[in-house]
Amino acid sequence: MAFYLHTRRFKVIFPLYVVLGLLFPILYATNVLQKPADVYSYTQGALGEFVFATVLLVTMLAGDAISQDFGRQGFFTLTQPVRRSEIMLARTLAAFAFAAVSILVWIGVGLATGYAFYGTAVANWGLILAFAMFLVAAVVSFTVLFSSLFKSPTVSVVICVLVVWFVMPIVSGILELVGVEPWFLVTYAGGVVTSLAQQTYPAHSTAINATGGGGGPTITVTVFSPYAWEAAVIMAGYLVVSLALAWLVYSRKELTEAS
């Protein structure tokens, strides 16, 4: 835990999330921006970038959770009479705890200010919080897996960011174009949080026809929204499989050089 409290990342990211969480409520409260019509629109707007924010936070916090043990500091960790499984579990839980606190503050601000502005809360606020924490846990596990694959903390963070921020959204976009549900992407599963903030849970798939400019061909894009149970299964899959694979790698990897 002390590592995260001391990291520049946490010192910067945590206040940043608090500020970002408070920014729009302050703009609404001071009438700089016009408030949405109801608490559902407000909450949906407040959680609009939830998946992106979660992934950003977690990759920054947990991207080097394991890889730091395969640099020179590892000689002070892996030589202690502590099982590697205990070290990995402690690191994973610490990353989860700090990411969860930041995300809870961010969502909490959104939900609480929604209640303050409209005198009511969205019906699914409990499920929103539960799925948010589930997503944090799944992304932490996935990030820990990447962290176990690379010796360099910087490389592990960068590769993880590339995969979750760029590769997954691109794959998701391509699949929507061909009408295939991206059921294997954790970022897709994370969409459940904003879906739960809506007054009516969106349809599982919606086909949207788009016509190109100048009378070009019409293309159909299918927008998918995960069922809540489906999102839970995807997140559980990432959580369990990623941690199992990370453990397999971590328990066998050698500390070969003082890099």
Next chain:
Amino acid sequence: MEGSDGKSCIELNHVTKSYGSVRALDDLTFRIPVGGKFALLGPNGAGKSTTLKLLIGSLRADSGYVGILGSAPESRESKAVVGYLPEDALPYRMLSVRENLEYIAALRGVTDVKGRTDYLLDELELRQYERSNVGRLSRGNTQKLAIALAIVHSPKVLLLDEPLNYLDIPTQEKVISMLDEMEGTHLVSTHIMAIANRLTDSVIMISKGMFLWEGTIEELRRKGSPEEPIEKVVARMMTGAF
């Protein structure tokens, strides 16, 4: 697997270790008795650091037996009794000097964490840096902290890789006297004979990953003429001129 000699503290038996196509250790065999103070001498690239890393369990041998008091180096029993100072040590940069010591002391099950930390801070003259983050320390003070971390639990087996690197002469003398007072088995990896001479009484010499010679420093001295510096004798042995 039990070591073949029940009184051995450190044992390597026909150990081979390669990094890809490079063979770092080649059928290396030696034993160090309980309480022995040995230097592991060898030129650069001889396999000294690899030997120590096998003994702390951060590397696994391709073949052969490695044991610490009859336990596998990666076992909890072995790690509990070993203290290790890596070459160019880098303690936790995010933590302060005191936090590093208290953290490792707690992991090691030291009963009086604060007392032991205070003692080592004073002995190694780190008191004025106790609240400083390791990332801000000079190389010498980082080395002093790393030494403190290696001995914080008064280990039965101490493995030191170039322990006097970066230290000024008064601190070198302080560390030498601290190590002298410590009981237990010591294995000091170095390529500097003067350091071996100050910290140990026996030598295991290796070159190109293979065992070359073992004996006391006195025996080593007797291999040359009385006027001949011991370094010259060692150099001849390492280059196969004997």
